[in-house]
Amino acid sequence: DSGVTQTPKHLITATGQRVTLRCSPRSGDLSVYWYQQSLDQGLQFLIQYYNGEERAKGNILERFSAQQFPDLHSELNLSSLELGDSALYFCASSAAFANTGELFFGEGSRLTVL
């Protein structure tokens, strides 16, 4: 158990809909990262937050947004869903600001868009 909790574990929805994925980081971790893993794209970095502030953006679509709340949990909002958004979405957290820290991953939220 990594200590990172993601909900829901599975989600099936239709094209055009909007969903919210939730992540609770490990206790004390200030950094939260979101990744998308699909069969043909590998592990794609979406966005990072540190103590409530956006730190870095990766290949995140404009239809996607995220935020980190004062209690440090984070939400990833996916809107106007398309079939190609079907993927496993991982949240990870990290304690350290310096680069020697490691990432702790949740078990992922599997999104299926029909």
Added chain:
Amino acid sequence: GNSVTQMEGPVTLSEEAFLTINCTYTATGYPSLFWYVQYPGEGLQLLLKATKADDKGSNKGFEATYRKETTSFHLEKGSVQVSDSAVYFCALSDLGNQFYFGTGTSLTVIP
């Protein structure tokens, strides 16, 4: 920019065979290097890490040495087991705590 390139898969080995998965990186400064493993149906978990040149990370019989001169961090295991079947990701992190992952290498070990 920073990036990681790792050996394409999939890799299939017989039990007790020797494993090498190549990983090279491009980075400015002095990154930390990691190998993560993803077992079927699970999230990624840290396998080993090295934070400076010439450091050797090791765990569960796996080893990797941080080679600055060749910008490499190859993963090795002397004798693989069926339970090692998983996807392996090489990664680096920079001073800004940004993480860069390779594309992953799928390993299947057959009895």
